[in-house]
Amino acid sequence: MDGQPVRDRDDAIARRIVWMPQHNGLAPILTAGENVHVILVANGTSPDDARRITAESLESVGLAEQAGQLVEELSGGQQQRAAIARGLALRGVVVLADEVTSELDAVNRQRVLDLLRAEARRGAAVVLATHDPEAAAVCDAELHLTDGTAELVRGKA
Template structure:
C-alpha cells in the first residue's frame, strides 16, 4: 500500500496548557511544538500528565486555559472529537469488541470515505505490517493485550493521518514487536506526519527525534510557558535530563 506525502509546513502547537483535575493540576503551563516529519516522545512517570497532554493535543479534552492548534486551526470539533486527519492510539485501545480485527480497521477507513473493497484491502495490508495479519477474522474480544495494541496501531496507520498521537503504543509488546511498531511510526514521520508518542520506555524515547519530559504536569527543567522545540539528540539514563 502506498502512502500519501504530506505538506511539511503544518505543526501541532500547544501554548501555556493548563488542565485542572480533582484536587490537583494535571497540566501546569505546558507548551510544546510537535513538528511534521519528526517523532516527539512525551515521557514521565505514571500520573505525570502524558495522557492528559495527548488528549488535549488530539482535541479530546479542552484545556482550562491555554491554546492548542494544528496548522493554525483547531485540533478538535465542537463536540469534543478529533479533527479529520488526526488518529489516536489509546491506552484502552478503543476497539469494538464485537467486530473482527479487520472490521475495526475498515470502519476507520470507511468513515474517511474509502470504499468497501479498498477498505478491506488496506486494512489487511496494514494488519500484516504489524504482524497480526493472521488475526483479520478474529473478534477483538478474543485477542491478547499485545494483539489488541497492534490492531489499534494498525487502525491509526491505515488512515494515513496528518497527526498521529500514540499513548503507550508498545507497553504490551515484546522487543521484536515493539521495534516493529516504532519502525512503522517512524515511517509515518518520514511521510511528513506529526507523530507524538507518550511512553515510559527509554528505548522508545531514544528512537524519537525530540523529547518532552513531564513531572507532575510540568515540563521538567524548562521555564513554564516557554514554547518547546524540545531537546534533540538526547541521551538516556533512563530519562536523564541534560545537566542533571
C-alpha cells in the same frame, strides 16, 4: 493545529489527526479486520480500498492471520497491534500515540516503533507519549513532563 484549536472529534478527523489510545478503543464484538475496515469506510474510503488497506495494515503489524478473529479473543498485545493497524491505516498528518508499546514484546515493540518512524518519514507529525526510555530514544526529540511542566531533554521541539 496550524494555529487553530481543534474543536471536537469530528474536527480532528477532518484535519486527519489520528489518535492511538493506550487502551486500544477497539470494538470487542468485531474482528481485528472489521475494526480497521469500518473506520476506513466511515472516513470515506471505498469498500474495495478499505479491504486492501485493512489487509496491508494488519500485515504490517504481523496480524494478517488474525484478521478474522474477534478482538475479545486476541491477546492484549495483539489487540494493541490491531489498534495500531487501525491508526496507521488512516494515514494521518498528525499521529498521537499514547503508550502504544506498553503491551508488546520486544520484537513487536520494535516493529511498531519502526512503523511510527516510517510515518514520520512520510511526513506525519508523530507524537509518542511513553514511559519507556527505549521507545523515547528512537524519537527525534524528547520532552519530559513533570508536574505539568515540559522540559526538552533532547532534540528540537
